[in-house]
Amino acid sequence: MAIGLTDGGPVTVLYGWIIVSLISLCISASLAEICSVFPTSGGVYYWSHLLSTSEYATIASWITGWLGLVGNWTVTLSINFSFALLILCAISTFDDTYVAKDWHIVLMFWAVMLMCMVINIYGNKWLDKLNTICIWWTCASVIIILIALLSKSTKAEKRSGKYVFSHYDATPSGWPSGWAFFVGLLQAAYTFTGYGMVASMCDEVQNPEREVPKAMVLSVAAAAVTGIIYIIPVLFVLPDIQMLLEAPLGQPIPVLFKEVMGSSGGGFGLLFLLLGIFLFSGVGSLTAASRCTWAFARDGAIPFSNIWVKVDKKRDVPVMALLLSTVVDMVLGLIYFGSAAAFNAFTGCATICLEMVKDAPFSLGKFGYIINVITVIWIAFAVVLFTMPTAIPVTASTMNYASVVFAAFTMISAIWYVIWGRANYKGPKFTAVDLGFVTDSDTDATAAGSVTPPMAEKKPQHQEPNRSSITPTEGSLGLALGEKATPIPPMPTVS
Numbered sequence: 001m002a003i004g005l006t007d008g009g010p011v012t013v014l015y016g017w018i019i020v021s022l023i024s025l026c027i028s029a030s031l032a033e034i035c036s037v038f039p040t041s042g043g044v045y046y047w048s049h050l051l052s053t054s055e056y057a058t059i060a061s062w063i064t065g066w067l068g069l070v071g072n073w074t075v076t077l078s079i080n081f082s083f084a085l086l087i088l089c090a091i092s093t094f095d096d097t098y099v100a101k102d103w104h105i106v107l108m109f110w111a112v113m114l115m116c117m118v119i120n121i122y123g124n125k126w127l128d129k130l131n132t133i134c135i136w137w138t139c140a141s142v143i144i145i146l147i148a149l150l151s152k153s154t155k156a157e158k159r160s161g162k163y164v165f166s167h168y169d170a171t172p173s174g175w176p177s178g179w180a181f182f183v184g185l186l187q188a189a190y191t192f193t194g195y196g197m198v199a200s201m202c203d204e205v206q207n208p209e210r211e212v213p214k215a216m217v218l219s220v221a222a223a224a225v226t227g228i229i230y231i232i233p234v235l236f237v238l239p240d241i242q243m244l245l246e247a248p249l250g251q252p253i254p255v256l257f258k259e260v261m262g263s264s265g266g267g268f269g270l271l272f273l274l275l276g277i278f279l280f281s282g283v284g285s286l287t288a289a290s291r292c293t294w295a296f297a298r299d300g301a302i303p304f305s306n307i308w309v310k311v312d313k314k315r316d317v318p319v320m321a322l323l324l325s326t327v328v329d330m331v332l333g334l335i336y337f338g339s340a341a342a343f344n345a346f347t348g349c350a351t352i353c354l355e356m357v358k359d360a361p362f363s364l365g366k367f368g369y370i371i372n373v374i375t376v377i378w379i380a381f382a383v384v385l386f387t388m389p390t391a392i393p394v395t396a397s398t399m400n401y402a403s404v405v406f407a408a409f410t411m412i413s414a415i416w417y418v419i420w421g422r423a424n425y426k427g428p429k430f431t432a433v434d435l436g437f438v439t440d441s442d443t444d445a446t447a448a449g450s451v452t453p454p455m456a457e458k459k460p461q462h463q464e465p466n467r468s469s470i471t472p473t474e475g476s477l478g479l480a481l482g483e484k485a486t487p488i489p490p491m492p493t494v495s
Contacts, residue, residue: 001013001187001234001244001252001253002187002244002245002247002250002251002252002390003183003184003186003187003390004016004184004187004188005172005241005244005245005252006172006173006184006245006390006391007170007172007173007175007180007181007183007184007390007391008168008169008170008173008177008180008181008184009167009168009169009170009241010159010163010164010165010166010167010168010235010238011165011166011167011168011181012168012170012180012181012184012185013184013187013231013235014164014165014228014231014232014235016181016184016185016187016188017188017224017227017228017231018224018228019185019188020185020188020189020191020192021188021192021220021223021224021227021228022224023374023375023378024189024192024220024224025217025220025221025224026371026374026375026378027375027378027379028216028217028219028220029216029217029364029371030364030368030371030372030375031044031199031216032212032213032214032216032217033213033364033368034047034051035047035199035202035208035209035212035213035216036209036210036212036213037209038050039199039202039208039209039212040199040202040203040295040428043068043199043202043292043295044064044065044067044068044199045061045062045064045065045066045067045068045296045428046061046295046428047064048060048061048063048064048065049061049427049428057427058425058426058427061427061428062301062413062417062421062425063413065296065299065301066296066301066409066410066413068292068296069292069293069296069302070405070406070409071193072285072288072289072292072293072325073289073293073325073328073329073332074329074332074405075190075193075285075289076282076285076286076288076289076325076329077329077332077333078190079278079281079282079285080109080112080113080116080278080282080285080286080329081109081333081336082251082278083112083275083278083279083281083282084105084108084109084111084112085105085249085250085251086251086253086254086271086274086275086278087108087112087275088100088104088105088108088248088249089247089248089249089251089254089271090254090268090271090272090275092248092249092254093254093257093258093264093267093268093271094264094268099248100248100249102336102337103337105249105336106333106334106336106337109330109333109336110330110333112282113286113326113329113330113333114326116279116282116283116286116326117286117322117323117326119283120283120286120287120290120317120322121312121315121317121319121322122315124315124316124317125315127283127284127287130280130283130284131280131284133280134277134280134281134284137273137276137277137280138226138277138280139226140273141273141274141276141277142226142229142230144270144273145230145270145273145274146229146230146233146234148261148266148269148270149233149234149237149257149260149261149270150233150236150237152260152261152262152266153236153237153260157237157260158236158237159235159236159237159238163235164232164235164236168181169241172241172242172245172391173390173391173392174391174392174393175391175392182385183385183388183390185385186385186386186390188227189382189386191223191227192220192223198212198215198216198219198288199212199216203291234256237256237260238256239255239256239259239260243255243259244256253271253274254267254271257270257271286322286325286326289325290318290321290322290324290325291318291321293308293318293321293322293324293325294308294309294311294318294321295428297309297321298429299425299427299428299429300420300421300424300425301416301421301425302324302416303416303420307320308320308321308324309321332405335401335405338396338397386402387400387402387403387406388400
């Protein structure tokens with residue numbers, strides 16, 4: 001909320017959320033249509049390979065693969081970094097004299113990352129139940145928080161409807177009034193970056209060509225509605241904005257809870273509900289990041305890929321990919337020692353990377369063209385917008401380093417492509433049979449040179465294996481354990 005309050009106040013927070021929600025619905029619908037035809041944990045980098053011409057397929061999948069990988073890493077980092085900040089803010093709720101030092105923050109962040117990694121390794125078989133608990137916890141938390149805030153705030157303390165729906169003040173940002181509104185969209189855009197990560201779980205659910213696209217779109221719709229229900233009451237009980245902007249560690253929500261509830265205990269009670277949501281989000285985002293890492297490493301697109309593709313046969317978990325994702329995030333967390341605004345670098349880079357990425361079970365139909373145009377325009381705008389600092393003038397400690405993080409990973413990707421990828425990388429290693437586009441007999445005949453499958457005329461059959469009981473030697477994870485992959489023939493056109 002701090003970014004929105006800085007760059008316009010209630011108008012930016014509320015209407016920015018609505019605008020970004022609608023745009024995110026367009027993006028998620030566009031991705032969902034593609035995912036329904038090509039359901040794979042490789043996600044966007046796999047789709048870009050199939051939808052590009054043969055001349056550019058390899059480099060397109062390489063670029064989008066790295067963007068998706070970095071986006072998954074940095075969005076996991078930003079979620080868990082926020083989690084660490086809120087934990088330390090809980091201490092400030094009871095002790096106003098406590099001031100968290102930089103090393104406190106980094107160590108707490110490392111502890112959160114390690115906790116999420118351990119849960120992913122040893123609690124893998126319970127992740128589905130954890131997701132169910134997360135849904136109920138989130139719904140209950142929103143209801144409890146709203147009832148508590150509205151009941152504890154007196155009529156004299158509540159803001160007017162005019163203030164909630166029309167108050168706009170971009171003075172704290174230093175930006176021109178109009179531009180500040182757009183800069184403030186980062187807050188909402190960051191919240192809506194996770195739906196593309198759902199594709200990384202395609203290999204671990206039943207009927208992914210239907211269930212994963214629905215999950216992509218419905219998650220955005222649910223978040224949009226829940227967000228509005230949450231934001232409007234919070235704006236009605238909003239304390240002094242300047243006080244919130246001066247909150248410890250730049251986290252206004254703990255201060256808001258404490259002020260409205262009138263006690264440290266009451267404030268912490270509501271904050272505890274948010275900490276639970278962040279725990280679920282942190283575990284889930286690391287799960288998705290590790291699957292994305294494994295899928296990309298499987299194709300040799302990450303240095304030392306032979307290490308990162310190893311799968312724990314006992315637990316059916318890509319442990320080394322999970323470890324790499326965790327370590328990369330922990331190293332990036334060290335940026336905080338150099339910049340107090342490091343969180344903006346993480347959120348900005350995550351948003352940039354994840355935004356850049358007819359005969360389908362999930363089809364957009366005649367609205368597809370308009371939706372895809374809106375998606376492309378927004379992504380092009382977002383790439384520039386989210387490298388902007390939240391406020392000006394800018395110093396070394398308040399700069400938004402999203403562009404630096406983005407450029408660093410781009411350099412690593414480019415160097416590795418020159419050293420290894422240009423000669424060896426051929427794109428994703430999936431078979432058409434794995435995805436149900438052709439039958440085993442088709443593939444056998446093709447291998448024998450007797451027939452070329454007419455993929456341009458053939459609709460996906462989607463005869464998926466029972467993915468609820470996938471083992472490390474089945475499906476795509478089996479590729480990491482030595483199963484042979486055959487090249488994928490051209491796929492049907494997606495409109």
